[in-house]
Amino acid sequence: MSEAATAAPALSPLRNRGFLGLLGYRLLAMLSYQIVAVTVGWHIYELTRDALSLGLIGLAEVIPYIGCALFAGYAVDHLPRRKLGMAACLGLAATALLLMATAAGLVPAFGTFTLYAAIALNGVVRAFLAPVYTSLFARVLPRAQFARGAGIGSVVMQSGLVAGPALGGVLIAWGGKTVAYGAAAALAVAAAVAIVSLRVTEPPIPLQRAPVFRSIGEGLRFVWNQPVVLGAQALDMFSVLFGGAVALLPAFIRDVLHAGPEALGLLRASPAVGAVLVGLWLARHPPQRHAGRLLLGAVAGFGLSIIGFALSRELWLSMLLLALSGAFDGVSVVIRSTILQLATPDEMRGRVAAINGIFIGSSNELGAFESGVAARLLGLVPSVVFGGCMTLLVVAVTAWRVPRLRRLDLRELH
16 A cells, blocks of 8 residues: 555545545546547537437447446456556547547548447446546555545546536637547546556455456445445436436537537536535535435435426526536435445455446446437437436435435444
């Protein structure tokens, strides 16, 4: 571990150089990924003018993501974590460069096939990013700082969600898609440098490695036998699956709000603005008592905000409602991250983080696909209203079926 990881818990996580380096890796990778997400959505909708094609972006990414996630978790638990993080960041750079070459006409798009193929590659490499971060998080911080560290990590992540989409929209408007993709590639390379230069002692590589599928099975059984962990992951997965509206923002911009790419960047960034403000508060006042009730209430607030966004016809009001949705989601992220860190033994962090990624990370892309299909069947606005209502139903079912989560006090997990 880093030296600061053994320091007194009263010290701020921000005095920990290893933690700061890890945050730099997370922020740079997030900026790269978000710029690509904004740009490729605009790129594909520009070519197709079809809301379903936006949903297919999520499907193209989530299939390889799910296929690789469990193996990525196994790799993180058994191989050098920093080198895996570096390789994943270089994969992000390769995706951005392929998209840049397509936008510049150097590589044929074959309709939109090349764009979707690049996003599929993104899904493979993204499967490694969160397990690397989660496993190294526990190496650079003492256990007593996990809750505050999770709050700070959420602020950094959401800051990337603010700056990335806004920067992507500005880059598209100023220099076009090629410039935006190029900037994303440069940020990914910077993230690779940040993670490989991180000063932290990694656990020794096991001389005898368990068979891959048996090791993965151990991780799955651990999560299944932890109702609080499983309930928190399932709550987030299904709420985001039905309640997400981000994938449809290009269609809302053009067909409902009648604005340009700058507005797309602003709307993509709005949820993260709310999450950053909440994360700053939670970093100083980490939740402990009634954490389960707070989690359920936050997800319900997220669903109500999404319904309001669907009904809005003003850009400022849409931004405000998305910011509220981000604030509620920010509460959920901090509580869920703290649960995951406190409940997981160190030797299983990669596998458990990968399983969490399937629940959480894939829900965004599956939600994008669900949003596209629902928009085709129900219409743009009714599909988002339906999704918000389904989120409220998910909260009610979770509160009923997982009473231990409803009564959760985080002090019980220390």
